[in-house]
Amino acid sequence: MAGKRVKLCVLALTVAISLAMLLFIVLIPGTYAQEPCASLDIHIKNKTMVPTGKKLVTLNITSNEQWGDTFTVYVEIPNKWNISYTNTTNISAYGSASIPMTITAPPLAEPGNYTFNITVHSLSSSYTDARGSFVLEVIRSPMLVVNPQDDSLSIDPGRSGITQVEVKNWGNERADVEMEIAYLRDHSIRERELPDQWKYNYSPQYFSLNPGDSRDVILNITLPYNTPIVWYDVVVKASWGVNYSDAIIHVYVNRIPYLRVKEIWVEPKKPLSNSPVEIYAMIENIGQIRAENVTVRFFIGGYEEKEIGNTTVSVDEGKSATVHITYNFVTPGSYRVVVAVYPNESAPPLTDFMLEKSIKVAMNPDWAIFFGFIGLLIALGIIAIIVFINYIKYPSHEFIGGGEMPRAEEEKVEPSERKEPAPMKLDEEKPSEVVEEPKEGLASEDAERAIEDAAGAIARAREMGIDVLKIQRMLQNAREDFATGNYDRAYQNARWVYDRINATIEKHMKAVEAIRRAKMAISALKWEDVDLSAAKSLVTRAENALRTGNYTAAVMYATKAHEKISDIKK
Incomplete structure (x- = not known):
């Protein structure tokens, strides 16, 4: 009987221990499972945004577990929004970690509040998920995007380059736009204001854009002739109010000479017709590299009208060279001499590639005597012909009808009746002596x-x-x-x-x-x-x-x- 009681006691003790263990296994972990796996802290400096704007949000996770674990992060975002972050992280027991998240608002986003829900899950524990949320506000604002058609331009010194820039309003409000060039950066990456010698022109420069609208703008950039031969980053700027958007266009300055005709003169200084005349021209290279085999052409009457000669010359940068040709002006008069210079045969001339000078050529004295003698012979010949015709027509000084040619009686005029000839007026000069000057009127x-x-x-x-x-x-x-x-x-x-x-x-x-x-x-x-x-x-x-x-x-x-x-x- 006593042995039977002992067995019953052992059985009862075993059942009690089993129940205790069951309570420990089932009830105690269930109590832990009601707690979240981590604590969340969301840090945002400024909760306001504009369309297409970016916002940095930092998520701080502190583990509530007594052992290390891997945590997964899920973020529920509004439609068309974009987020970039690392969605997994390892955290030690009761440790913490920070996850930066970059959030981008969509184009044309409507004004209002947008909610983002965060869920953090522990992979290996039975703790519940940690949850949190934050709100970002989109405000009313234009948001311009500048998109150059060409990433780079290649421009000759002293010349212009043209490109096109697209400006689009991705904001949710109308924008009054002004186009300008804010500054440029050269090869040494120095930011500075646009030099006065640099000129630019936008067409149009001022315009308005509604949300979603775009406008193509023509940009013309003109470089001075002495622009250093390096590359430049020109910053194109579209501003509305105090805000702006910009883009960079790379400008490359071509290595070419910049040639111009500086001076024209002749030797002798008082040229004569039918005598050799030396026509000189000074060619100046105001570019930054040497010009090889420059073609210089000489014209009379106007550019490319009558070419009277050409030559070639090489000019170092910043230097000048003199060229000349010999020409014979056949007749005296005033001549318009034009000298034009070409950098090379394939490139067009630059802005001040030519110069003109008026040259007066006088009559050569030797030829004047010769032509005077010829004129005298012609005059004597004409007189001889007239005398001969009169002699044939009126032989022996007779006139038709016979007898001597009657003489007209001299009219007697009293001294008191004689009239002094009236003084000749300037407008009564002989037609052959009048030289009509060009009249400047209407x-x-x-x-x-x-x-x-x-x-x-x-x-x-x-x-x-x-x-x-x-x-x-x-x-x-x-x-x-x-x-x-x-x-x-x-x-x-x-x-x-x-x-x-x-x-x-x-x-x-x-x-x-x-x-x-x-x-x-x-x-x-x-x-x-x-x-x-x-x-x-x-x-x-x-x-x-x-x-x-x-x-x-x-x-x-x-x-x-x-x-x-x-x-x-x-």
């Missing part, structure tokens, strides 16, 4: 005004990057006609230049506008899943045609690109 003023208008039109065209070299020659002809008093022809030539330049500017602007419309159509579909390569290729061909002055082709290619975009939309 025709002169009209011609001068027409020349000024044509020059202004050429300057506007040059600022737009239009090649005006050929049409400048016609303007030079107009100036020459004006100088010689031929005002009618000067007016006609100047008006032709003015009309031709304005027509070219109009074609240029139409081509630019057609390209702009095509680019806007392409930009409107850049976020869509469509093939835009054909349209972009046509726009590139249109831009190439615009650079070469083929405006008809530029409009045609740009229109085709726009039509392709319309077909894609349909």
Whole structure:
């Protein structure tokens, strides 16, 4: 009986121990499982954002576990937002770790509050997930993005380079935009203000953009002739109010000479006709490299009218060289001598590549005596012919009807009735002695005004990057006609230049506008899943045609690109 009781006691003790162990295994861990695996601390300096803006958020995780573990981080973000972070980290027992997260707002994000939910999970423990959240506010603001068409430009010293810049408003508010160049950086990476000698022009410079709209802007940069031959980072800036957006265009300065004709003179100083005359020209290289085999051409009457000679010369940078030719002016008079210099045969001349000088050639005394003697012989011959004709017509001093030729009776005039000849007035001189000077009147003023208008039109065209070299020659002809008093022809030539330049500017602007419309159509579909390569290729061909002055082709290619975009939309 006693043994049976002992067995019952042992059995009861075993059951009690088992129940205790069961309680320890099941109930105690269940109590731990109700606690989160970690504590979260979210740090944000400023919770306001603008569309396309970036925000740094730091997540600090402190482990609540008594052993080390791997933690996984999940962030729930609003639609179209973007986040970048490392989603796993190892933390020791009761240790901590920081996870930086970069959050980017989408373009055209509407104003308002946006909530981000965070979940931290412990991989190997039975603790619950740690949860947290934070809120970012998007405010009303424009947000411009500057996108240059060309990453780099190659420009000759003293010349201009043209490129196109797209400005788009990805913000949620209208922007009043001003285009400028803030500063430039050269090869030594120094930031500085744009030098006064550097000139730039935007077309347009001021405009407005609604949210989602874009505008193509033409940028023209002109370098001084003495620009150091290095590369520059030009910072293109689009500002609205106190805010701005910018982009960098690399500008490379080409290594070319910059040549100009500095002076023209002749020897002897008073040249004579039919005698050798030495025409000298001083060629100056104000560029930064040596010019080899420069072609110098001499003309009479105007640029490329009548070439009277040419020669070649080499000029070091910053130096000058003198060239000359020998010419024989056949007849006396005033001659317009033009000297033009070319850097090389393939490149066009630069701005001040030519110079002109008026030379007066006098009659050679030897030839004057010769021509005077010839004139005397001709006069004596004419007199002899007249005498001979009279002798044949009136032999023996007789007149028709016979007898001697009667003499007219001298009219007697009393001394008191004699009249002194009236003094000759200046306007009563003999016609053969009158030298009519060019009259400056209404025709002169009209011609001068027409020349000024044509020059202004050429300057506007040059600022737009239009090649005006050929049409400048016609303007030079107009100036020459004006100088010689031929005002009618000067007016006609100047008006032709003015009309031709304005027509070219109009074609240029139409081509630019057609390209702009095509680019806007392409930009409107850049976020869509469509093939835009054909349209972009046509726009590139249109831009190439615009650079070469083929405006008809530029409009045609740009229109085709726009039509392709319309077909894609349909």
